Structures are given as C-alpha cells and as structure tokens.
Amino acid sequence: MTVVMEVSVVPLGTGSASVSHYVAQCVQVLEDAGIPYQLTAMGTILEGELEELLSLARRMHAVPFSAGAVRVVTTIKIDERRDKELTIAGKIRAVEEKLGR
Amino acid sequence: MTVVMEVSVVPLGTGSASVSHYVAQCVQVLEDAGIPYQLTAMGTILEGELEELLSLARRMHAVPFSAGAVRVVTTIKIDERRDKELTIAGKIRAVEEKLGR
Amino acid sequence: MTVVMEVSVVPLGTGSASVSHYVAQCVQVLEDAGIPYQLTAMGTILEGELEELLSLARRMHAVPFSAGAVRVVTTIKIDERRDKELTIAGKIRAVEEKLGR
Amino acid sequence: MTVVMEVSVVPLGTGSASVSHYVAQCVQVLEDAGIPYQLTAMGTILEGELEELLSLARRMHAVPFSAGAVRVVTTIKIDERRDKELTIAGKIRAVEEKLGR
Numbered sequence: 001m002t003v004v005m006e007v008s009v010v011p012l013g014t015g016s017a018s019v020s021h022y023v024a025q026c027v028q029v030l031e032d033a034g035i036p037y038q039l040t041a042m043g044t045i046l047e048g049e050l051e052e053l054l055s056l057a058r059r060m061h062a063v064p065f066s067a068g069a070v071r072v073v074t075t076i077k078i079d080e081r082r083d084k085e086l087t088i089a090g091k092i093r094a095v096e097e098k099l100g101r
Numbered sequence: 102m103t104v105v106m107e108v109s110v111v112p113l114g115t116g117s118a119s120v121s122h123y124v125a126q127c128v129q130v131l132e133d134a135g136i137p138y139q140l141t142a143m144g145t146i147l148e149g150e151l152e153e154l155l156s157l158a159r160r161m162h163a164v165p166f167s168a169g170a171v172r173v174v175t176t177i178k179i180d181e182r183r184d185k186e187l188t189i190a191g192k193i194r195a196v197e198e199k200l201g202r
Numbered sequence: 203m204t205v206v207m208e209v210s211v212v213p214l215g216t217g218s219a220s221v222s223h224y225v226a227q228c229v230q231v232l233e234d235a236g237i238p239y240q241l242t243a244m245g246t247i248l249e250g251e252l253e254e255l256l257s258l259a260r261r262m263h264a265v266p267f268s269a270g271a272v273r274v275v276t277t278i279k280i281d282e283r284r285d286k287e288l289t290i291a292g293k294i295r296a297v298e299e300k301l302g303r
Numbered sequence: 304m305t306v307v308m309e310v311s312v313v314p315l316g317t318g319s320a321s322v323s324h325y326v327a328q329c330v331q332v333l334e335d336a337g338i339p340y341q342l343t344a345m346g347t348i349l350e351g352e353l354e355e356l357l358s359l360a361r362r363m364h365a366v367p368f369s370a371g372a373v374r375v376v377t378t379i380k381i382d383e384r385r386d387k388e389l390t391i392a393g394k395i396r397a398v399e400e401k402l403g404r
Contacts, residue, residue: 017215024199098125118316118374226401300327
C-alpha cells in the first residue's frame with residue numbers, strides 16, 4: 001500500500017536565513033526519483049512505498065551537508081493506513097468533498 | 102510582518118481511521134476567517150499576523166472536541182522572518198525559481 | 203483541565219550550529235513563569251492550562267529574535283484530553299507501568 | 304557520528320483515547336535493541352547511528368498495526384551535526400550549563 005509522507009529539511013547555522021536553495025536541491029532528489037510529490041510552503045509531501053520514501057527522505061536529509069551545512073534538523077511525518085490506499089490527491093479530495101467543493 | 106504557519110489536527114480514539122470530516126470543519130474555520138491558506142495532504146498552511154494565526158489554530162484544535170472526540174493532538178509549526186515578509190506563495194516561488202520553473 | 207505541550211524553537215541563519223544558548227533563554231521564560239516543564243534533548247515539554255501554555259510558547263518563539271536571529275521556526279505540539287487530566291508525570295507513568303517498571 | 308532522533312507514534316481510530324500500551328510496545332523495541340533512549344511525555348528520544356535509528360523508527364511505526372490499529376501517524380525528527388558528536392545527555396547538558404546548573 002502507498003503511504004503519504006511529509007519531509008521538512010532545515011539546515012542550522014548557515015549564516016543565511018534563506019533555505020530555498022537547499023530545499024530546491026531536496027526537491028531535485030524527488031524529481032530524479034520520479035515519484036509523485038507536492039511542494040508546500042512548509043515542507044514537501046511524498047507518496048509511495050514506505051521503504052522507498054524513507055530512503056528518499058534519508059537522501060534529502062543529507063543534501064544540506066553536501067552544500068556546506070554542519071547541522072541539519074529533518075522532520076519526517078508518515079501517514080499510513082492498512083485498510084485503504086492513501087494518496088496525496090485522495091487525502092485532499094476527501095476533505096474538499098466534505099466542504100462541498 | 103506576516104508569518105507562515107502549518108497546523109495539523111489529529112483526533113485520537115474516535116473509533117474511525119478517517120479524520121477528513123474533522124479536517125473539513127477545521128478548514129471551515131479558516132474559510133470563515135477569510136485568510137489565505139493552502140490545504141495539503143498533511144496539514145493546512147496559513148498566512149497572516151502571528152497573533153491571528155495562533156488564535157485560529159487554537160479554534161481549529163477545539164473542532165474535534167465539539168464533534169465528540171475526547172483527545173486531540175495538534176501540531177502548530179510557525180515560520181517567521183523579521184528581515185522580510187514571508188508568504189505561502191513567496192516561499193514556494195523561491196524554491197521553484199531555483200528549480201528553473 | 204491541564205494539557206501537555208512540547209515546544210521546539212529553532213533559529214535559522216545565525217552563523218553558528220549551536221542553539222543551546224537560545225534554548226536556555228527559552229527555558230528561563232518557563233522558570234520565571236514557575237510552571238512544570240521537562241527539558242529534553244529535542245524540545246521542552248510544558249504542563250498547564252492551554253491558554254497559558256500558548257502564551258508561554260509565543261514568548262519562547264520570540265526569544266531568538268531578541269538575541270539577534272532574523273528567522274525562527276517554532277514547533278508547538280499540544281496533547282489534550284477532555285476525559286481525564288493529562289500531566290507530564292502521568293503520561294510517562296502510564297507507559298512505564300505497561301513496561302512493568 | 305551519532306545523531307539524536309525523536310519518534311512519536313500515534314495510532315488513529317482505535318476506539319480508545321489511550322495510547323500508552325502502544326507506546327510501551329514501541330519502547331520495548333528500543334529496550335531489545337539496547338540503545339540509549341529517553342522516554343518523554345511527548346515521544347521517545349533515541350541516540351545512535353542514523354541508519355540504525357531509522358530502522359528502529361520504522362519498526363516502532365509498525366507496532367500499532369500488529370496490535371490491531373489500521374492507521375498510524377509517526378513523526379520522526381532527526382538532529383545531526385557533522386562538526387561534533389550529538390548525544391542526548393550532551394544536548395541537555397549544553398542548555399543546563401547556560402542556565403548555571
């Protein structure tokens with residue numbers, strides 16, 4: 001079954017308050033992997049098999065180190081259901097239906 | 102200055118694995134307040150003055166209790182910059198520009 | 203009823219990977235307020251009335267700005283039950299009892 | 304280098320607002336693995352090599368499913384420094400020293 005995962009990668013002590021170039025390199029990891037994802041203002045949401053997503057999250061966590069950061073705090077949030085398939089679009093649609101959209 | 106905030110409201114012990122109807126009622130709080138927000142598959146992202154957003158997050162946290170839940174875990178993530186204005190669209194655009202979109 | 207809340211305050215772009223002096227100033231806010239709290243390796247856990255804790259979390263979020271940071275990401279996690287009182291010690295004891303301790 | 308990780312496992316729709324027995328089984332996974340950990344009121348904090356901790360977090364995430372839950376939301380927060388070793392005790396001591404304890 002697919003799971004939905006949110007990943008947020010935050011480098012510390014980089015001397016600049018901007019982190020968008022690190023985030024762009026993290027998103028590139030997902031582009032190269034070719035999995036469905038949603039870039040949001042507070043993280044990136046992935047959809048796929050849990051093992052694959054954990055491995056991608058692990059690589060996203062490493063991105064700022066290769067760009068010179070010495071400390072990274074990464075938050076990974078997994079949503080998994082075993083009674084039905086979870087997808088990014090399905091989770092949003094379930095809420096929007098209840099809002100009458 | 103505006104801040105960007107992510108809110109995720111999770112009721113526990115409701116007897117159903119589905120939470121979309123609670124999330125829809127949380128989103129209705131934001132619709133009624135008329136502030137910019139982005140519904141994602143892992144939470145809802147708000148934009149505005151910190152005090153207003155904290156008060157809206159507080160009301161979103163209370164929604165499942167009015168719908169019968171007895172336990173709620175709510176995660177509020179605040180991103181605030183004092184050197185420039187943060188917006189939902191601006192944060193996404195900053196990343197997309199670096200991806201050459 | 204009391205709630206239990208975890209607060210994690212992370213300043214970005216400070217030029218140093220160390221954040222312990224910011225965290226210490228955040229903990230001082232709680233010391234001065236005289237509420238029960240547990241300092242952990244990944245955040246600080248508070249116990250009290252929700253309104254009071256949100257107000258303290260708000261002041262903790264502001265600490266790094268007064269110490270010169272220009273960007274702060276603060277995560278606030280609220281655990282509230284309406285069927286029984288939640289305390290820091292009670293939540294830990296409930297798990298330890300099941301571990302036979 | 305060791306990293307410090309916080310794991311919080313939340314089963315949804317179990318029909319009971321109490322989750323301590325799931326948390327106790329998650330902690331047992333760490334007991335059996337013999338790694339340093341700190342049980343807190345809002346999660347469990349682990350210390351060790353990132354690969355080992357991700358694998359343990361993966362097993363903790365699976366615990367509620369084996370106990371009958373059909374949906375689980377797990378939050379994993381990684382703190383890694385490449386300029387010095389991070390430990391649970393070291394991170395707490397760094398803050399307490401600044402508080403003059």
